[in-house]
Amino acid sequence: MRIGIIGVGNIGSILARKIHNRFSMDVGMLFLCDRFPEKLRDFADNDKVKISDDPEKVCEQSDVIFLAVKPQDADNLLSQIASIDFSEKAVVSTMTGISVSTIQKALDAKNVARIMPNIPIDIGKGVIALYFSDSFEKARRELILKLLDPLGTVITVNEKDFPAVTALSGSGPAFIFVIIEALIDVGLKMGLSYDTSRALILDMILGSVELLKVKGNHPGEFRHIVTSPGGTTIEGIYSLEREGLRGTIMKVLFDTYSRAIDISKKASGVDNT
Numbered sequence: 087m088r089i090g091i092i093g094v095g096n097i098g099s100i101l102a103r104k105i106h107n108r109f110s111m112d113v114g115m116l117f118l119c120d121r122f123p124e125k126l127r128d129f130a131d132n133d134k135v136k137i138s139d140d141p142e143k144v145c146e147q148s149d150v151i152f153l154a155v156k157p158q159d160a161d162n163l164l165s166q167i168a169s170i171d172f173s174e175k176a177v178v179s180t181m182t183g184i185s186v187s188t189i190q191k192a193l194d195a196k197n198v199a200r201i202m203p204n205i206p207i208d209i210g211k212g213v214i215a216l217y218f219s220d221s222f223e224k225a226r227r228e229l230i231l232k233l234l235d236p237l238g239t240v241i242t243v244n245e246k247d248f249p250a251v252t253a254l255s256g257s258g259p260a261f262i263f264v265i266i267e268a269l270i271d272v273g274l275k276m277g278l279s280y281d282t283s284r285a286l287i288l289d290m291i292l293g294s295v296e297l298l299k300v301k302g303n304h305p306g307e308f309r310h311i312v313t314s315p316g317g318t319t320i321e322g323i324y325s326l327e328r329e330g331l332r333g334t335i336m337k338v339l340f341d342t343y344s345r346a347i348d349i350s351k352k353a354s355g356v357d358n359t
């Protein structure tokens with residue numbers, strides 16, 4: 087099996103490492119392509135990996151091709167590889183807002199899938215939303231699922247849900263990292279060391295998430311148990327509600343969703359702004 091990855095940036099480089107580490111015995115060859123040679127430096131000197139700055143050559147030599155460039159570079163990339171015969175190949179795109187039908191039309195390809203990964207794929211704990219084109223051959227779907235397996239949990243979604251998924255799980259880690267920074271900083275303000283504050287916060291979050299996953303309760307049930315009458319937590323909850331934290335979080339995610347819709351509309355030519 088020959089796998090190609092075009093765009094070896096944040097996401098493409100993780101895909102390359104994960105696929106290489108898990109499948110180097112079965113993957114015949116990994117072809118990596120980026121327009122900037124420095125992005126490929128870490129992968130040179132490996133006899134199972136070939137590096138290139140020519141997307142057309144990489145597509146020609148690969149059976150499965152991941153497209154992992156920014157949406158604003160999609161048109162250029164699709165036109166660079168449009169002359170390749172994709173009839174016996176599969177294409178998997180991570181490009182935000184670029185629809186399967188746009189890729190199918192540009193490449194005259196039937197086997198096109200779209201994924202929305204997130205940054206914890208770096209440690210195999212990502213969540214990856216996946217959509218296969220209707221025409222994607224059933225036999226090849228298994229292969230794509232196998233390639234995505236080392237990245238984390240794969241969830242199949244309808245293509246119309248990609249903007250929501252982009253906001254919740256694609257961009258979501260960025261918001262969680264900001265919240266964690268704020269929590270660590272308040273620990274510093276209260277006089278804790280950075281290391282103590284960080285350790286408390288990370289395990290507090292991990293434990294809370296695990297509790298919800300294991301028990302399956304609605305989060306409000308545990309929130310209620312933690313909140314003693316006249317105690318400490320209710321003071322924080324009162325302040326949180328007065329500051330509008332719930333609404334702020336919902337607005338943050340809804341703004342992100344709206345931006346994902348804008349990017350999709352612009353990419354499909356629906357919106358010319």
Ligand SMILES: NC(=O)C1=CN([C@@H]2O[C@H](COP(=O)(O)OP(=O)(O)OC[C@H]3O[C@@H](n4cnc5c(N)ncnc54)[C@H](O)[C@@H]3O)[C@@H](O)[C@H]2O)C=CC1
Pocket residue numbers: 092093094095096097098119120121122125139141154155156157159162163166180181182202203204205256257
């Ligand atoms: N960073 C993230 O957490 C996530 C990103 N995505 C999506 O995945 C895609 C990639 O994102 P990142 O890896 O963060 O971007 P990035 O900018 O880090 O990497 C993209 C790479 O593509 C290369 N490139 C662009 N056009 C090229 C061409 N024609 N030929 C060869 N190389 C080319 C660039 O030089 C760059 O190294 C984007 O569409 C993004 O929206 C999706 C989910 C999460």
Ligand SMILES: O=C(O)[C@@H]1CCC=N1
Pocket residue numbers: 182252256257
């Ligand atoms: O910020 C972005 O556009 C991409 C999509 C999801 C995460 N990063």
